[in-house]
Amino acid sequence: MRQKEFAKKRNIRPEKVVSVLEKYDRKITLAEAELILELSYKFAILCIEQVKNGGSENPSPKRMTPRNLYR
DSSP, rough: HHHHHHHTTOOHHHHHHHHHHTTEEEEHHHHHHHHHHHHHHHHHHHHHHHHHHSSOOOOOOOEEEEOOOOO
């Protein structure tokens, strides 16, 4: 449900993606631009959720050097 609400707020249109990529000599169709936008927005949702949740649930353990290494 959140993705549908988020999809309504899209500001970038496939036509804009095509025109921007044409400046860099990349020719894509409108269908390909829609797929690029869809994937980009999905990644954005994942990134936002990860930041909200504080990153990884299990933080990596601290690496400590064994005491007898320098003796």
